[in-house]
Amino acid sequence: MKSKKANSNNNNLMLFIVESPTKSKTISNILNSFNYKASVVATLGHIKDLPVNNLGVNIKDGFKPIFLFLPYKKKIVNNILNKIEDKMSIVIATDPDREGEAIAFHIANEIKNYIKLKNLKDIHISRAFINEITYNGIKKGLENLGDINVSMVISQFARRVSDRLIGYKISPVLWQAFKLKGLSAGRVQTATLKLIVDKEKEILSFKPRTFYTFKVVVDINNKKVEFNLMNKEKEIFKVFENEKEKLDFIELKLRELISKEVVFEVLNEDRYIKPLPPLKTSTLQQEAAKLGFSASKTMSIAQRLFEGIKIKDKHFGLITYHRTDSVRVSKEGIELAKSILGDIKIHRFSDKSMFDAHEAIRITYNLDLNLLRNYLNQEEFKIYLLIYNRFLAAFDYEAKYYYQVIKSNNLIDDLYLFYESGKIYFNGFLRFLPDYINNFPIFNKDYIDLKDGVYNFKIIDFKVLKQKESYPSRYSISSIIKKMEETGIGRPSTYANTINTLLKRNYIQIKKNTIYPTELGIKVCDFLISKYKELLDIDFTAFLESKLDDIEKSNKDIANKLYLNLLTEIYNILLSEKKGFLLKKNN
DNA sequence: CAGTGAGCGAGCTTCCGCTTGACTT
Numbered sequence: 001m002k003s004k005k006a007n008s009n010n011n012n013l014m015l016f017i018v019e020s021p022t023k024s025k026t027i028s029n030i031l032n033s034f035n036y037k038a039s040v041v042a043t044l045g046h047i048k049d050l051p052v053n054n055l056g057v058n059i060k061d062g063f064k065p066i067f068l069f070l071p072y073k074k075k076i077v078n079n080i081l082n083k084i085e086d087k088m089s090i091v092i093a094t095d096p097d098r099e100g101e102a103i104a105f106h107i108a109n110e111i112k113n114y115i116k117l118k119n120l121k122d123i124h125i126s127r128a129f130i131n132e133i134t135y136n137g138i139k140k141g142l143e144n145l146g147d148i149n150v151s152m153v154i155s156q157f158a159r160r161v162s163d164r165l166i167g168y169k170i171s172p173v174l175w176q177a178f179k180l181k182g183l184s185a186g187r188v189q190t191a192t193l194k195l196i197v198d199k200e201k202e203i204l205s206f207k208p209r210t211f212y213t214f215k216v217v218v219d220i221n222n223k224k225v226e227f228n229l230m231n232k233e234k235e236i237f238k239v240f241e242n243e244k245e246k247l248d249f250i251e252l253k254l255r256e257l258i259s260k261e262v263v264f265e266v267l268n269e270d271r272y273i274k275p276l277p278p279l280k281t282s283t284l285q286q287e288a289a290k291l292g293f294s295a296s297k298t299m300s301i302a303q304r305l306f307e308g309i310k311i312k313d314k315h316f317g318l319i320t321y322h323r324t325d326s327v328r329v330s331k332e333g334i335e336l337a338k339s340i341l342g343d344i345k346i347h348r349f350s351d352k353s354m355f356d357a358h359e360a361i362r363i364t365y366n367l368d369l370n371l372l373r374n375y376l377n378q379e380e381f382k383i384y385l386l387i388y389n390r391f392l393a394a395f396d397y398e399a400k401y402y403y404q405v406i407k408s409n410n411l412i413d414d415l416y417l418f419y420e421s422g423k424i425y426f427n428g429f430l431r432f433l434p435d436y437i438n439n440f441p442i443f444n445k446d447y448i449d450l451k452d453g454v455y456n457f458k459i460i461d462f463k464v465l466k467q468k469e470s471y472p473s474r475y476s477i478s479s480i481i482k483k484m485e486e487t488g489i490g491r492p493s494t495y496a497n498t499i500n501t502l503l504k505r506n507y508i509q510i511k512k513n514t515i516y517p518t519e520l521g522i523k524v525c526d527f528l529i530s531k532y533k534e535l536l537d538i539d540f541t542a543f544l545e546s547k548l549d550d551i552e553k554s555n556k557d558i559a560n561k562l563y564l565n566l567l568t569e570i571y572n573i574l575l576s577e578k579k580g581f582l583l584k585k586n587n
Numbered sequence: 588c589a590g591t592g593a594g595c596g597a598g599c600t601t602c603c604g605c606t607t608g609a610c611t612t
Contacts, residue, residue, distance in 0.1 A: 019606060045606025052601090072608090099605055160603070167602025175600065186602045303607080323605085493604060501602095 013088040014038040017080065017107060019045055019095055022307050022317060023133050027093075030138050041080045043094065047073040048106045050160065055168050057161050063567040065161050067106065077107070081114045087122040092148070093141060095357040096129040098552070102156035104148050132330040132359055151559040155551040158563050162544060162570055163187055166535050169574045170528065177527060178520075182505070185528050187544070188490045189501050190536040195483055196508055197517045197525040199474055208469040210241040214250065216417050217461040218262075220406075220448060224460060227408070227417035237415055247464075253412045254462040261456040262417070263409045268452055271422075272398035275429035276436065277327040277349035278360035279390045281492035282485040284322065287386050289478035289513065293379070295496035299323075301383045302361070309375050316365055318372075319387055323492040324358035325485075327351050329394070333362050337395035340366050344395040362391040389432040396429035399437075404447055423447035475515045489541050534573050 014036045018024060021042035031038035048067040050056035058064040069077070084090070092108060094100040104127055115123055126145040130137055167186040174183040213236050214229035229237045229250075239247045279287065281299075288298040302322035308315055320333070327349050329337075337344050363384070373381055401424045408417035422442035430436060437443050475483065481495050490498050502508045507521030517525070528536050551562045 021607075043606075044608090046604070047606095049604085050602090053599095070605095095605080097605095103605070156604095163603045165602085169601095171601035180600095182600050184601050188603065307607090491604065493606080497603085 012036045013085060015080070015083055015088055015090045016040045017090070017092045017094065018042050019100065019103060020321070026133050027138065030135055033135070034139070034142070039083055041083065043080070043103055043107055044073070044076060046070060046099070046103055046106075047077055050164050055164065057164060059571065062564055063161055063571070065157055077110050080107070081110065084111065084114060084120060084123065086120055090123060090125045091128050091142070091145065092125065093128040093130045096131060097357040098152055098156045098159065098548070100357060101149055101152040105153040108148055131356065132332070134330055134332045136331065150556045151554055152552050154556070154559040154563050155548045158551055158566055159544070159548055161567055165567065165570055165574060170532055170536070173531075174524060174527070178524070183524060184501070184505055185524075185532070185536060187536065187540060188494065188498050190525065190528050191487075191489050191538045191541065192480070192484060192498055193502055193507050193517070193521055193525050194529060194536070194538060195480065196475055196515055197522050199472065200517050200522065202472050203474065206471055208471060210466065210468050211238040212247055213238055213465045213467060214254065215463040215465065216254065216459060217463070218417070219458045219460050220450070223448070225419060225448065227406070227419045229411070229415055230418045231415060234418060250412065251464060257411070257459045258461060259458065261458050262411065264406050264417075264455050264457050266406050266450045266452055266455060267404070268450075269403045270400065271403040272400045273430075273440075274398055275347055275393045275396055276390060276433065277351075278329060278362050278394045279387055280324050280327055280360055281322060282325070282481050282495060284361055284386065285481050285495060286478040287390075288383060289476060289481070291382060292513070293383070295477055295481060295499055298383065299496050301380055304380060305384055305387075311367075311371070311375060316367065318364060318367075318384060320360070320362050320364060321358045322361050324361060325492050326356045326358060327360045328356060329362060330359045333359065333391075334395070336362075336364070336366060337392060341392060341395055345397050347394065349394070360391075361387055363388050393429040393432040396432065397426070399424055399428040399430045400426035401443075402447060403442070404450075406448070406450070419445070421445035421447045476513045477510070477515070480515055487538050487541070488545060489538065532573070535570065
């Protein structure tokens with residue numbers, strides 16, 4: 001073994017490149033156990049980007065992007081290059097997604113230039129796809145080394161250049177139209193702003209109507225039980241203010257029923273509640289928002305938990321990576337759940353993750369919570385607990401409950417009396433998420449001891465409740481992030497940034513976790529949508545994604561052609577709108 | 588001759604997405 005290692009020392013020289021430095025230590029240990037003499041280095045995300053001060057897109061030369069080093073990245077890249085030696089294998093293991101592929105492309109170019117410059121020999125560059133930082137994840141990645149996927153890189157360029165053209169061509173139109181410095185527009189921020197403005201308009205134009213509902217009190221074994229008057233579809237029956245005759249009719253009929261016996265059917269069922277999936281970026285931000293954390297605050301706390309803490313001279317990264325859109329849990333995570341819970345159940349959760357570069361956000365060690373409380377501040381501990389509870393809940397058993405529905409015969413014109421209740425008899429995952437049952441109103445009602453069957457019960461009384469339709473509610477931080485994710489606007493790394501940008505531009509205000517558009521926000525949004533609906537409305541991102549998908553799936557030549565088509569199409573829209581704007585101004 | 592002002596040109600804002608760390612409070 002010793003001689004073999006010495007023998008192959010040079011062949012096993014490896015430079016392993018990832019994005020996040022926090023992962024490098026773990027990876028380094030795993031690679032050493034494979035007998036590689038590896039150094040693991042991190043790019044810290046993108047190394048190159050379009051210039052900030054100008055468009056950076058050569059429109060006449062087929063929309064060719066001009067990429068420059070981001071600040072401080074030249075130094076990081078130089079540090080990586082300095083580690084390259086003869087007879088080394090270089091493995092680029094940036095995240096397995098569109099952005100990661102572009103990072104791989106840029107770093108590979110730098111490496112190739114360096115090799116030429118220094119005249120280095122026997123260097124092999126390859127691309128690895130690592131879905132999880134575990135022994136098996138790395139092993140699998142190294143067994144299936146490949147090359148950089150050029151079409152995927154072109155698709156990332158298309159995404160980047162689209163966003164640049166839209167942002168940098170439209171924002172100046174705003175400066176001119178509003179005579180204000182620093183206004184901005186973009187595919188993500190303007191679509192998000194529109195969600196908020198649309199909601200405000202919905203509220204403004206909403207005219208709440210007054211309506212009446214009916215509760216009927218029934219005597220069941222000397223207990224007064226309140227039933228709802230509902231239609232066949234189990235919707236509460238409403239009579240609106242202008243339907244006076246209907247109201248009188250129902251009241252009359254109900255009055256006639258007082259002291260009368262009515263036929264009811266009782267049905268009891270065994271039902272269960274499935275656990276919630278573990279957290280991902282969007283849901284973590286949503287849950288934390290309910291505790292009063294802003295999205296960016298949540299992310300900086302999660303970053304600290306990810307980087308971890310020292311306990312008795314040993315370092316513990318406390319959670320998995322916190323920027324993810326997946327609820328998948330790695331084998332290692334499942335083992336961890338098993339070691340904590342003993343007995344686990346694997347549930348299937350629907351997962352619409354687009355790239356799945358990272359698994360769900362979960363805890364990484366079975367650490368004593370009381371011990372941890374001493375090492376974390378209050379905020380960190382709260383966020384850790386959210387992650388802890390959702391992770392363990394996801395592997396726990398369903399909660400089980402008795403469900404009961406009591407339904408009358410046809411009472412009046414296809415209207416029925418309904419009573420629904422539930423009683424939990426097995427907590428299951430609810431031991432980790434006790435508040436979750438508040439989402440089910442049936443558990444607030446008494447479960448009545450009645451066997452299945454047909455009964456006669458006496459009607460005692462009824463109540464007519466006067467109510468007003470409630471206004472649509474404005475977005476909270478939590479619900480806007482949910483909506484952004486549902487509509488596909490933005491990515492896990494940018495939900496928080498987008499909200500901050502809208503705040504910084506004074507397009508929105510947040511008061512008591514409620515998001516209001518400002519007057520400026522509404523004006524800017526209306527102006528932009530009237531002129532650039534095609535590019536800035538909510539569904540443009542879905543359109544763009546489908547085009548990017550086409551590019552990614554094509555061979556290089558077709559991908560280049562599709563790239564040109566897409567950007568020409570976008571540019572033409574920008575051009576025609578701008579012309580229209582100038583014409584109108586001159587008139 | 589000196590003061591005024593027209594006219595011109597330069598410089599500035601801006602996008603989305605991937606990562607931390609260097610700042611301040």
